Structure formats: structure tokens, C-alpha cells
Amino acid sequence: xxxxxxMRGVKLLADERILLSHGAGGLKTQRLIREVFQxxxxxxxxxxxxxxxxxxxxxxKIAFTTDSYVVSPIFFPGGDIGxxxxxxxxxxxxxxxxKPLYLTxxxxxxxxxxxxxxxxxxxxxxxxxREAGVQIVAGDTKVVEHGACDxxxxxxxxxxxxxxxxxxxxxxMVPGDKIIVSGPVGNHGIAILAARESLDFSPPLASDxxxxxxxxxxxxxxxxxxxxxxxxTRGGLATTLNELAQQANLGIKLHEEALPVxxxxxxxxxxxxxxxxxxxxxxxxxxxxxxKDARQVLEEIRKYDxxxxxxxxxxxxxxxxxxxxxxxxxxxxxxxxxLEGDPLPRIC
Amino acid sequence: xxxxxxxxxxVKKLLKGINNESHIRIMEVCGTHTMAIAKAGIKQLLxxxxxxxxxxxxxxxxxAQEDIERILILAKKREVIITTFGDMLRVPGSxxxxxxxxxxxADVRIVYSPLDAVNLARNxxxxxxxxxxxxxxxxxxxxxxxxxxxxxxxVDNFSIVCMHKLxxxxxxxxxxxxxxxxxxxxxPGHVSTIIGTIPYEFIPREYQRACVVSGFEPGDILESxxxxxxxxENADYKVxxxxxxxxxxxxxxxxxxxxxxxxxxxxxLWRGMGEIKDSGLRLRPEYVQYDAIFKxxxxxxxxxxxxxxxxxxxxxxxxxxPEECALFSKMCTPAFPxxxxxxxxxxxxxASYYYAGGEVIGR
Ligand code: SF4
Numbered sequence: 213x214x215x216x217x218x219m220r221g222v223k224l225l226a227d228e229r230i231l232l233s234h235g236a237g238g239l240k241t242q243r244l245i246r247e248v249f250q251x252x253x254x255x256x257x258x259x260x261x262x263x264x265x266x267x268x269x270x271x272x273k274i275a276f277t278t279d280s281y282v283v284s285p286i287f288f289p290g291g292d293i294g295x296x297x298x299x300x301x302x303x304x305x306x307x308x309x310x311k312p313l314y315l316t317x318x319x320x321x322x323x324x325x326x327x328x329x330x331x332x333x334x335x336x337x338x339x340x341x342r343e344a345g346v347q348i349v350a351g352d353t354k355v356v357e358h359g360a361c362d363x364x365x366x367x368x369x370x371x372x373x374x375x376x377x378x379x380x381x382x383x384x385m386v387p388g389d390k391i392i393v394s395g396p397v398g399n400h401g402i403a404i405l406a407a408r409e410s411l412d413f414s415p416p417l418a419s420d421x422x423x424x425x426x427x428x429x430x431x432x433x434x435x436x437x438x439x440x441x442x443x444x445t446r447g448g449l450a451t452t453l454n455e456l457a458q459q460a461n462l463g464i465k466l467h468e469e470a471l472p473v474x475x476x477x478x479x480x481x482x483x484x485x486x487x488x489x490x491x492x493x494x495x496x497x498x499x500x501x502x503x504k505d506a507r508q509v510l511e512e513i514r515k516y517d518x519x520x521x522x523x524x525x526x527x528x529x530x531x532x533x534x535x536x537x538x539x540x541x542x543x544x545x546x547x548x549x550x551l552e553g554d555p556l557p558r559i560c
Numbered sequence: 561x562x563x564x565x566x567x568x569x570x571v572k573k574l575l576k577g578i579n580n581e582s583h584i585r586i587m588e589v590c591g592t593h594t595m596a597i598a599k600a601g602i603k604q605l606l607x608x609x610x611x612x613x614x615x616x617x618x619x620x621x622x623x624a625q626e627d628i629e630r631i632l633i634l635a636k637k638r639e640v641i642i643t644t645f646g647d648m649l650r651v652p653g654s655x656x657x658x659x660x661x662x663x664x665x666a667d668v669r670i671v672y673s674p675l676d677a678v679n680l681a682r683n684x685x686x687x688x689x690x691x692x693x694x695x696x697x698x699x700x701x702x703x704x705x706x707x708x709x710x711x712x713x714x715v716d717n718f719s720i721v722c723m724h725k726l727x728x729x730x731x732x733x734x735x736x737x738x739x740x741x742x743x744x745x746x747x748p749g750h751v752s753t754i755i756g757t758i759p760y761e762f763i764p765r766e767y768q769r770a771c772v773v774s775g776f777e778p779g780d781i782l783e784s785x786x787x788x789x790x791x792x793e794n795a796d797y798k799v800x801x802x803x804x805x806x807x808x809x810x811x812x813x814x815x816x817x818x819x820x821x822x823x824x825x826x827x828x829l830w831r832g833m834g835e836i837k838d839s840g841l842r843l844r845p846e847y848v849q850y851d852a853i854f855k856x857x858x859x860x861x862x863x864x865x866x867x868x869x870x871x872x873x874x875x876x877x878x879x880x881x882p883e884e885c886a887l888f889s890k891m892c893t894p895a896f897p898x899x900x901x902x903x904x905x906x907x908x909x910x911a912s913y914y915y916a917g918g919e920v921i922g923r
Contacts, residue, residue: 409672484672485646485905542778543568544601546915552894 230325235355248331249351252338253317257349265349267314273376275310277301278369284558286333286363288407290399290418291494293366294337296560299423299494300445301370302344306425307441307497309380309432310372315341317351318367323358333364344423346370378432382459382500384439389528390506391464392499394427394519395420396472397449401491402480404559417476420518422495427516434512436505442498445560450489450548452498453536466526466538466548490551492559500528566779571605574782578607580789585611585741587734587878589727590748591618591906592776598911600778610785613878614908616730616833617748619695619723620647621900621907622876624829627723628653628900629863630853634690634721635666637856641684642668643677644692647904652897654865674706674720681710681718690852693720698750700724700841701815704822707843707850719852722842725828727751728759729839735767740878744770744788746781749803754819756811757799764797775803822847831900832873870899875908882912889913 234240250258257265281297291299298315305312317337321330341348403419405411424443432438444452449471457464473488481488495518501509506524513519526538536548566574588594594614597603603612616622632653635642642658649659649670662668667687671677674691681689693703703720710718727748734740747760752773763771770791774784784802791797801807819841828840843851853859869887874880882888882901892898894910901907 411672540601541568542566542571542600542602542605544604546599546601549914 228327230321230323230327230330230355232323232355232357235321235353241353244353248327248334249353252331252334253341253348253351255347255349257314257347258351265314265316267349267371269373273374275305275308275372275374276369277304278367279304280365280367281560282362282365282558283404283560284362285404285407286329288419289403289416291421292333292336293364294333294335295340296421296494297366297368298337298340298344298346299421300560301368302346302423302425303443303495303497305370305372306423306428307380307443308372308374309378309428309441310374311429312344312346312370312372312425314349315346315368315370317348319351319353320361320365321353321355322361322363323355325363330364340423344425375432380438380440382440382456385456385460385462385500385528386439387462387528387530388503389439389500390503390524391453391466391526391528392501392506392510392513392522393444393449393472393525394424394497394499394513395495395521396474396477397444397493397496398473398477398481398488398491400494401448401486401559402477402488404492405484406480411480413476413480415476417480420493420495422518424495424497424518427513427519428497430512430516431499431509434505434508436509437502438509439500439502441500444493444496444498446492447551448488448490448492449498450487450536451551454548454550456498456500457536458534460528461533463529463532463534464526464536465529465531466536468538468540470523470525472521472523472525489548494560503527566777566782571782574779574786575605575607577786578610578789580793581609582792583609583611584743584789584792585613586744586746586785586788587613587615587742588746589615589617589731590746590751591621591904591908592750593746593748593774593781594618594908594911595906596776596778597781598915600781601915602778602781605782606785610789612746613742613881614875614911615878616734616830616876617696617727617751618876618901618904618906618908619699619725620651620904621872622725622730622830622833623651623694623723623900624831625653625865626829626863627721629865630858630861631658631692631721632656632661633858633861634852634856635661635668637688639686640667640688640690641680642666642690642692643671643680644668645672645694646670647906648692648694650897650903651900652868652903674703675709678706678710678715678718681715682713685717687717688852688855689718691718691720692723694723696725696727696748696751697754697815697819698748700819700823701754701812704818707822707847708818710850711847716849719850719855720843721852722823724823724841725830726825726839726841727755729825729836730830730833731760731763733833733836733839734877735763735769737877742769742878743792744772746784746788747771747773747799749773749775749780749806752801752803752807752811754812754815757801757807757809758811760799764799768797770797771799773799773801773803773807775806830876832876868898870901872899872901872909875901882909885909
């Protein structure tokens, strides 16, 4: 008799581990789809079990993006690869001003992954999607032999609707605009590193992995003159700001004392020789806003739990074009370059 | 030690204390100081007559190229897992870096403590775990503790490539080198927690140079510079301890003892500085079974070195500055380093490259 495991009330005839045959398209695949994917992610689109989801749009401007997630370890403090693969794509849509609606989900699973872990990931992914207000409308699963990938890789693509007349581009930045960051930086990078190397920090450091679409929606609804937004993921705050400065062909000046960094992150960074400004974030947004509206936007962001430590960290300038410069607490200037090399691979 | 937290105003007050108007060249011996100085932009704050120059205190930077080449040979062996601190990973050798070899299948792992390497050895009895032991007196005791752990618990598939260096002999070599003009030394806080302050006393006594053992916060460094300036002004040369919260006059006896148990000084090769008498550590003969070079019979391997145009050697001696290297930030960047000074998080070239705030955009 095959062993039976009970998961959240659902009986799953489990092989316990994913086998190559789960990806072969036969009965086992079907069972996996129904008992893991439909259960956790199900909605009217998925239940149709068609080759593509059919979605109706009127004459809206559509934002469309894709991202692959290979983070190691797949479970980490503050999140897991399932939650991350929703948040990352939702945030990419949201920073373009789009209302995220639909995601597709591509899974590449290594043979041998316990079904229980897959179920946990899909539970977390489904929950996050529901909370963020997006639906998984199509999906695909491939299983590869042991060693051909590391546990699980996930790709999500997402579609969102952009309100008419909304135009967010770095080219709209002008000297004097303020730069706001929605909260402390560096947490995701340090949390992943700590989880990977089993470094214990007390209090423990969690990833900031979260969806930003409601916060961003609130900001846009203030009517403030927003120039552009970015989520500073890989390469961190410093690298993202460099990209903005280059695209706008303007300078950016930051003030060190205004930069939100949690003390534990600071401590961990100085111990490990890392700079929080170059570490990945998965739940932060950088907003460039006209000077006159900066206060109002800051107050709006601070209404949200994930934005309560938001801060105006600097401004756009026409000095030192295409460069990001930070005034340190001592009043000296430091150039912040783009990230070089890869201090931490497989961070997202 | 400074009690107040530094800001723009307190910095100005502190700097007012520096009255010395003659040209002062101060060497920060330690790579951690080099980075801290660059990061905080301390050179932008100092009056023009005070010049800070980097010294030979970046362990990865001073590691001889011959040692790097031997490590690369070791990494090619199938039974070997190389364990190392992250900085060594990208140091370029004639056949690429450890990182490049990793991509070709070599097993190279970053560890945060040598004890992790001993544990890895315990869990992989069929492999030889080789730890790349670089560093000054700060890191050597932790390696000695790892050796003690391996020795006491009978882990015999653990060995080290011993590249440890000693600070005092290097300072002696620098001081007797006529080319290097230094008036004062910012002495390494971390190393001094181990060796204490007494070993530096020959510097003021025999060479009439100012000496301050300094902490690593910008405030510590500025205050130490102020102390050095005063010593020079009054011709009152001595070893001052600015980093009292970390450094005791007599150092750390336990750490010194365990170092002495496993290691013994020998004439070691430094990048750019050549062989310096009794400046490196090697395993004592009774522990030679933990020496990876000996274990794999590489001690007589001749290493051919091709010139690369890198002037790290002269930078480590304080004769030239990174910007004076023709390759700096052109051919040589952290992503494509030519020399170790651009790789290490304590390297002078990397510090200049990353944090050249004042110099790039003007004051
Ligand atoms: S810039 Fe590069 S090549 Fe030049 S000295 Fe520094 S590390 Fe060597």
C-alpha cells in the first residue's frame, strides 16, 4: 500500500517526493496539478484547464513583465521562493504604475523535492497572490533529473493595467525632485546570506519580501507629481539610483543620516564586510517626486505598515551628472558606484 | 576615546586641534583603516599638509604571487575542497582566479571561520579540506584554535596553506627602507588587541616616529591623527593607545600562547616587498601534517611569474598611490582585477576605486 500523508485536510496519495514522471504530462501530472496547484492557487481561469488563459481587456494600456526566481535557500526568514515569485513580479508591475491583475507560473522542479515542500510553497504563493489581489491564470510544470536544477526554480510573468495618462519615466526627473525610499534597506540580502550560511543574528533578521501595489496605489492616488519609481532589488539602492541617474542624465545626492538601515543589518554588514546600500531588497520602492509634493507622499507612505520607516533620502541635482553621491554624516562626499561583481549570487 | 558621536560640527571642532603646519605623512598600516578612511572621506576633511598613505596591512594584498599559484594547483586536485574567506576568491593568478576555477568544477567554498572548515572535514572524510590561512595576528589565533580542534579530535583530512604574516617585522622593514618617508603610524587596532602595544615601542625609540593605536570609527581615526600631529609638533614620540576599549598594553595572552603552540616565525615572502626576516608564520615541525603544501609535496614547485603591470608592491610600501598606477580604473577594476589590491575589501586600490568621492567631484 502506498503511504498516505495528510496535508491541511487534503489526502494526497503521495509519492512523497517529486519524480520525473510528475512532469511527464500523464496521470501523475494531472494529480499534481489538482492536488497541489489547483488546491492552493485555484480560480476560474485555472479550473478551465485550457492551454492558455483567455482574458478580456478593453482599450487599456497593459504592463507586462517576467522574472525568474532561483533563490537559495527556498525557505528563508520572512519568506520563501513562492511568496517571492509573486511579490517580485507584482512589484515590477506596480512601480510602473500598473494595477497587477494576472500572473502565469512556470515551475522547474528537481526530481526528489518532497511534495510536502512543494505544497508549502504553493500554499504561500497562493496566499500571497490572494493578498496582493492577483490571480494565477496559467501555469506549467517541468521536472528535471536530480542535479539539473536546485530544488525548484520559478518563473512568473505578470500583466497589469496602467491608468490612462500615467507616464512614469526617469527622463521626467528634474533637479530639485526628492528621492523617497519606503523603508530600511538591505534586509533581504542579509537575511538570505544568514539563512544560507546559518549565521544566527539576534534578534533574527527577516527578509522584507512583500508586495507593494497597495502602497504604490495610495501614493498615486494622492495626485502628487510622481516622476518615476523603482524597486531596488539586485544591486541594491545604490545600483538602482545609478541607473536612474544615468537614464535621466542628472545627478543624485543622498544624505547618509537620512538613509534608513536597521541596526542589526548595519551590524551584520560591518561584520561581513558588506554595504547595505548594495544589498537586495524585495519589498521597497524608490519614488522620485516633485519637491513640492514630497512631504505629502512621505506621509501617505507612512500610513502603511510596510512604509512606516519611509524617508526622504536625497534629491536630484544637475551637479555631477549621471553620478550618485552621498554626503556622509561627517559632511564629506562619497561617490556611490554601480555594484561590481556579485557579492551574493542567487539572491532572488 | 571620543565620547560624542561625530557630525559636521564636532568634526570641525576636533580638526581645530591640529595646529601642526609642516607636511606630515601618516601611514595607516591596516587595510581596515584604509577602507574606513576612504569610506568616510576622511582625506577630504584633513588640512592639505596632512597626507595619509596606505601600508602593508591588507593580508590578501601582501600574499606572494607564488603562494597564489600554489593554491591554484591545489584547487585543481579532485580530492581537495578549498575553504577560504571570500576575499581570496577573485585574486588573479596566471591560470585565472579561484572563482574561475570554481566555474570549471573546482570545489571552493567560502567559510566565515576556520572552525567551519574543520567541521567540513569531519563531514567529508573522503576529501581533503584545505583552508587558506591568510591574515595577521588578528586571524592567526582563530586558525590555531581550529588546528587545536582538528588535532584533539583526530581530524586528519584538514590542512592549511599557511600564509600568515606578522606586523612588526614588516614595520621594521619599512622603517629601514630609505625610500619610504613616513612621520607617523596609525597602528592597527585589531592586531593590537592580540599583540598589545609594547612591541611597537622600538618605533619611537629607535626611529623617532609618532605612533597611535587607533580604533576604526571615523572619530577614532580623526582623533588618532590629532594625537600623531601633537606628538610630531612637540617632538614627543611615543606609542599612544587611542583604542583603549579594545587594546590592552600586554595584549591577549591566551591568543599569543596558542599561536606560539602551532606556529613559528620564518623568513617570508611579501608581495612587492620581497623576503622579510622572520615576518611570516609556518607550522611548527611537530604539526607539519597540517601543512597542505607539505602534504601535497608542493614545497619545491617552481612558480614562473609573468609581469602584469600591477604596482601593488609599491603601493603596499607607501611609495605610490593607486591613482598612479597606469591600469587603475582602466584595465583594472573590481570586476576585472589585475592585482589583489583591487580585489580585497581591505585593498588600497579597491578603496580608492569605490570611494574616491572628493577626488572625483571636487570639494
Ligand atoms: S590598480 Fe590594479 S594593477 Fe594597479 S596596482 Fe592596483 S591592483 Fe595593481
